[in-house]
Amino acid sequence: xxxxxxxxxxxxxxxxxxxxxxxxxxxxxxxxxxxxxxxxxxxxxxxxxxxxxxxxxxxxxxxxxxxxxxxxxxxxxxxxxxxxxxxxxxxxxxxxxxxxxxxxxxxxxxxxxxxxxxxx
Amino acid sequence: xxxxxxxxxxxxxxxxxxxxxxxxxxxxxxxxxxxxxxxxxxxxxxxxxxxxxxxxxxxxxxxxxxxxxxxxxxxxxxxxxxxxxxxxxxxxxxxxxxxxxxxxxx
Numbered sequence: 001x002x003x004x005x006x007x008x009x010x011x012x013x014x015x016x017x018x019x020x021x022x023x024x025x026x027x028x029x030x031x032x033x034x035x036x037x038x039x040x041x042x043x044x045x046x047x048x049x050x051x052x053x054x055x056x057x058x059x060x061x062x063x064x065x066x067x068x069x070x071x072x073x074x075x076x077x078x079x080x081x082x083x084x085x086x087x088x089x090x091x092x093x094x095x096x097x098x099x100x101x102x103x104x105x106x107x108x109x110x111x112x113x114x115x116x117x118x119x120x
Numbered sequence: 121x122x123x124x125x126x127x128x129x130x131x132x133x134x135x136x137x138x139x140x141x142x143x144x145x146x147x148x149x150x151x152x153x154x155x156x157x158x159x160x161x162x163x164x165x166x167x168x169x170x171x172x173x174x175x176x177x178x179x180x181x182x183x184x185x186x187x188x189x190x191x192x193x194x195x196x197x198x199x200x201x202x203x204x205x206x207x208x209x210x211x212x213x214x215x216x217x218x219x220x221x222x223x224x225x226x
Contacts (some may be wrong), residue, residue, distance in 0.1 A: 061215075108169075
């Protein structure tokens with residue numbers, strides 16, 4: 001069974017750094033691109049960027065470029081979302097997700113979400 | 121960036137009603153369009169991909185149509201368990217964008 005399992009909830013102060021993770025299991029990790037999606041409290045889904053775990057190439061949404069870093073370690077089937085300096089406005093639920101399409105059929109896999117709270 | 125615009129932002133309908141949600145892309149995305157359902161406190165669930173293909177296990181009352189820039193999600197007969205927020209998603213060129221969501225209430 002394919003699963004994306006995310007790290008647990010985090011509470012941080014403004015200015016602190018943070019890395020959250022997404023571990024893939026039940027499949028060859030390099031097969032699916034891993035996307036990160038933000039959902040602020042009571043708001044919609046926002047795509048942040050994605051990584052190809054096979055070659056670690058990354059595409060960012062312009063809205064998030066420069067504020068977060070997406071990376072992956074294929075050897076341990078894990079993708080990461082990193083902040084160098086958190087802001088209160090980073091308070092949100094963060095999901096990793098994949099949409100894998102082959103031969104005209106698509107399947108979606110989502111992590112359970114990681115709640116990040118940034119407060120002084 | 122490809123922008124996705126959903127309408128309406130919310131709707132209220134009765135059980136058994138036919139419900140239609142529309143999604144417009146700012147440029148041609150062919151059929152690289154998915155629809156998700158998100159219930160409160162839950163992870164988004166894929167309903168439709170490739171604009172009109174029903175995900176396995178999704179009730180047949182859900183259907184999708186459209187191509188290019190204009191797309192529609194239809195719930196053929198609204199059920200109480202369909203109360204949720206629905207999002208369209210562009211996935212052309214492996215760069216995603218989501219619509220702002222449509223809240224469906226009974």
